[in-house]
Amino acid sequence: MFHMKRKSTVADTPPPAAAGEAAPFRLEAFLPYRLSVTANRMSRAFARAYAERFGLSIPEWRVMAVLGTGGPLTAAAIVERTAMDKVKVSRAVAALEAKGFVLRRPHPEDRRSALLELAEPGVAVFEAIVPLARALEAELTAVLGPEDRAQLAQLLARLDAHLSGLGDLSLDAGDPG
Amino acid sequence: MFHMKRKSTVADTPPPAAAGEAAPFRLEAFLPYRLSVTANRMSRAFARAYAERFGLSIPEWRVMAVLGTGGPLTAAAIVERTAMDKVKVSRAVAALEAKGFVLRRPHPEDRRSALLELAEPGVAVFEAIVPLARALEAELTAVLGPEDRAQLAQLLARLDAHLSGLGDLSLDAGDPG
DNA sequence: TGACTTTCGTTTCATATGAAACATCATTCC
DNA sequence: GGAATGATGTTTCATATGAAACGAAAGTCA
Numbered sequence: 001m002f003h004m005k006r007k008s009t010v011a012d013t014p015p016p017a018a019a020g021e022a023a024p025f026r027l028e029a030f031l032p033y034r035l036s037v038t039a040n041r042m043s044r045a046f047a048r049a050y051a052e053r054f055g056l057s058i059p060e061w062r063v064m065a066v067l068g069t070g071g072p073l074t075a076a077a078i079v080e081r082t083a084m085d086k087v088k089v090s091r092a093v094a095a096l097e098a099k100g101f102v103l104r105r106p107h108p109e110d111r112r113s114a115l116l117e118l119a120e121p122g123v124a125v126f127e128a129i130v131p132l133a134r135a136l137e138a139e140l141t142a143v144l145g146p147e148d149r150a151q152l153a154q155l156l157a158r159l160d161a162h163l164s165g166l167g168d169l170s171l172d173a174g175d176p177g
Numbered sequence: 178m179f180h181m182k183r184k185s186t187v188a189d190t191p192p193p194a195a196a197g198e199a200a201p202f203r204l205e206a207f208l209p210y211r212l213s214v215t216a217n218r219m220s221r222a223f224a225r226a227y228a229e230r231f232g233l234s235i236p237e238w239r240v241m242a243v244l245g246t247g248g249p250l251t252a253a254a255i256v257e258r259t260a261m262d263k264v265k266v267s268r269a270v271a272a273l274e275a276k277g278f279v280l281r282r283p284h285p286e287d288r289r290s291a292l293l294e295l296a297e298p299g300v301a302v303f304e305a306i307v308p309l310a311r312a313l314e315a316e317l318t319a320v321l322g323p324e325d326r327a328q329l330a331q332l333l334a335r336l337d338a339h340l341s342g343l344g345d346l347s348l349d350a351g352d353p354g
Numbered sequence: 355t356g357a358c359t360t361t362c363g364t365t366t367c368a369t370a371t372g373a374a375a376c377a378t379c380a381t382t383c384c
Numbered sequence: 385g386g387a388a389t390g391a392t393g394t395t396t397c398a399t400a401t402g403a404a405a406c407g408a409a410a411g412t413c414a
Contacts, residue, residue: 025307027242027259031314031326032219034333037260039216041340042209057400065204075363081204083214087402090363112362112409130202137208143339144332149208152332155325156211162320163218234370252393264372267393289379289392 042140049136054125055099059084059092061129064118067102068126072115074107101125219317226313231302232276236261236269238306241295244279245303249292251284278302 027033043058050056056064062082067073070081078089093116096102101122107113118126141149204210220235227233233241239259244250247258255266270293273279278299284290295303318326 022307024246025242025310026246027239029330030242030310031318031330032216032223033239034330034337035212035216036220038333038337038340039209039212041337043213045340045343046209059400062204062210065202065207069201069203076361085402086363087365088400090365091400094364110362110410112407114363133202133207140340140343141208141336143335148332148335151328152336153206153208153211155321155329155332156215158320158325159318159329160211160215160218163215163222163317166222166317236370253391262372263393264395265370267395268370271394287380287392289377291393 045140046133046136049132050129053132054129056125056129057092057095059088060096061133063089063092063096063116064101064122064126064129067116067118068123068130072105072117074113074115076113078116096122222317223310223313226309227306230309231306233302233306234269234272236265237273238310240266240269240273240293241278241299241303241306244293244295245300245307249282249294251290251292253290255293273299 046061047058050058050061054061059082062084063078066078066081070077073081075086075089075093078084078093079086082089084092093102093104097104099121100119103117103119103122105115105117107115144152223238224235227235227238231238236259239261240255243255243258247254250258252263252266252270255261255270256263259266261269270279270281274281276298277296280294280296280299282292282294284292321329
């Protein structure tokens with residue numbers, strides 16, 4: 001391992017990499033950091049919109065989103081489809097039940113479980129949210145052209161598939177959430 | 178648990194939209210959702226690695242990262258460069274001080290503030306982390322070629338710039354972590 | 355049948371988060 | 385100078401998170 005020859009200072013521009021000298025680390029160019037920052041900014045914008053207009057948290061919205069499209073689902077199925085952990089799903093479902101947006105029916109084949117579906121008010125809210133969500137998505141990604149958006153989606157999908165497959169390495173990409 | 182007739186994948190083709198019928202909403206194709214899921218998976222992998230090997234949280238790592246490259250910085254400067262909120266930075270700095278990784282010097286021109294820099298043990302840890310972080314980044318993004326990574330970085334940068342510029346609308350930008 | 359193990363979903367508990375209040379110092383305006 | 389205002393960083397407090405423990409119900413095996 002090589003040592004840096006000089007101390008870097010605050011306003012330093014990254015020096016051209018001399019032979020044998022490693023490029024300085026730049027957080028702004030570090031992909032996990034960039035991904036996290038951008039994702040969080042976007043999540044915040046959505047969280048605010050959902051909360052202000054419908055009183056829903058993001059976990060609650062995700063549950064609504066899958067129940068609104070798919071038929072009755074068990075909590076486990078919701079966990080799979082929303083990529084959230086079971087505790088989060090459990091709490092989101094409880095909150096949605098309390099709000100009258102979700103109904104719980106006994107599961108015919110397993111008394112530990114239940115079938116969840118949107119109640120009437122839940123359907124109405126779901127149908128009101130979807131256009132808003134699409135519009136907000138469009139607004140927040142307005143700098144990207146359609147091809148860019150597709151590109152981004154495709155890159156994320158590939159990354160995602162890769163990350164999911166890494167669960168048992170020494171590096172451990174666990175996926176509880 | 179029921180078996181599905183066929184595996185649904187992220188890349189599932191949407192059914193052809195009939196005339197006058199809106200395409201059903203699909204969470205898996207919703208960009209904010211995809212972004213969040215992928216970012217969280219990646220963050221988790223890193224958080225685990227940093228915690229296991231160096232006992233650092235992600236906020237702590239971010240502070241080390243900017244102090245390791247830039248010279249002494251005030252807390253406010255760290256806030257800017259790490260995209261974290263000031264509470265998080267305050268706590269991360271306090272933790273790093275307690276660990277002996279960061280030193281705090283009085284700010285010569287403002288007694289409210291302080292100049293922060295890596296202590297010797299902090300420098301050592303920083304120099305040990307950087308190669309690991311790079312290797313882990315490489316491993317986690319191994320499905321992407323160099324051009325793909327550049328593409329992704331570029332798309333995220335554009336998105337980010339756009340989101341930052343939206344701060345004064347009904348939407349807001351910030352960073353939870 | 356009667357242990358056992360596993361799975362489903364909830365609850366508990368310890369930690370992480372950030373908005374708002376705060377103490378401190380700096381700056382502005384009179 | 386000396387109030388009023390603004391900036392810096394910390395602390396408080398209420399909420400969000402998830403790992404682990406849990407009760408209940410299946411499933412497995414003899």
